[in-house]
Amino acid sequence: MELKISNNTIIKPFSVGWDPADGIMDDPDNHIERCLSKLTDMFIDPGAAEAYLKEKGDVLLYEVYEKAIPQRDGEIQFCSSITHPGRIGEEYFMTKGHFHARRDTAELYYCLRGRGYMLMEKEDGEYELGEMYPGRSVYVPAFYAHRSINTGDEPLISLAVYPGDAGHDYGSIETSGFKHVVVERNGKPVAIENPRYGKME
Numbered sequence: 001m002e003l004k005i006s007n008n009t010i011i012k013p014f015s016v017g018w019d020p021a022d023g024i025m026d027d028p029d030n031h032i033e034r035c036l037s038k039l040t041d042m043f044i045d046p047g048a049a050e051a052y053l054k055e056k057g058d059v060l061l062y063e064v065y066e067k068a069i070p071q072r073d074g075e076i077q078f079c080s081s082i083t084h085p086g087r088i089g090e091e092y093f094m095t096k097g098h099f100h101a102r103r104d105t106a107e108l109y110y111c112l113r114g115r116g117y118m119l120m121e122k123e124d125g126e127y128e129l130g131e132m133y134p135g136r137s138v139y140v141p142a143f144y145a146h147r148s149i150n151t152g153d154e155p156l157i158s159l160a161v162y163p164g165d166a167g168h169d170y171g172s173i174e175t176s177g178f179k180h181v182v183v184e185r186n187g188k189p190v191a192i193e194n195p196r197y198g199k200m201e
């Protein structure tokens, strides 16, 4: 999620509109769309993801709208994060998830629509689930990888705010995954150990 803006760019005061009902930002500098076809390996059952693709086509799992802010100390990045509803087998639609490249940076999510969880997990596997529903904020502390998980039946929409120079590191999530995943069992979301942990590729 690198933005084409120099770190020396001077930012003038600005305001931007975005609709809490659909998460769409007016005049964004970046609109990221992540589809299932590129992320089948992220699920605990990639075969189920391939079957889903064949049956329903390439669905959109999540989107991000953001303005371009220089990635430097003192600035604040903010975006609208939209995770769509759905499941691959028993696993809910979710974002890829990442550590911040600067591990000592936190993030605040403020949920405006939908239901779900923020999975927050440290490198040693210690984890927490932060409940997300309208009016609820989740504070993701420094050193925690984080992933939004939509357990409801409408889009999970949040405003996310984090330090200007945090950056994103997807490396270990792509290769090893999270140690925990959230799945639906008996109609309820539960966290289980990731059976593919350490061998996501």
Ligand code: PAN
Residues within 6 Å of the ligand: 001, 064, 079, 081, 082, 095, 096, 097, 098, 107, 146, 147, 148, 160, 162, 168
């Ligand atoms: C969010 C996420 C956004 C998309 O803005 O970047 O929800 O998730 P992935 O980056 O894991 O694909 C954030 O946490 N920024 O730091």
Ligand code: ZN
Residues within 6 Å of the ligand: 098, 099, 100, 107, 146, 162
């Ligand atoms: Zn983040």
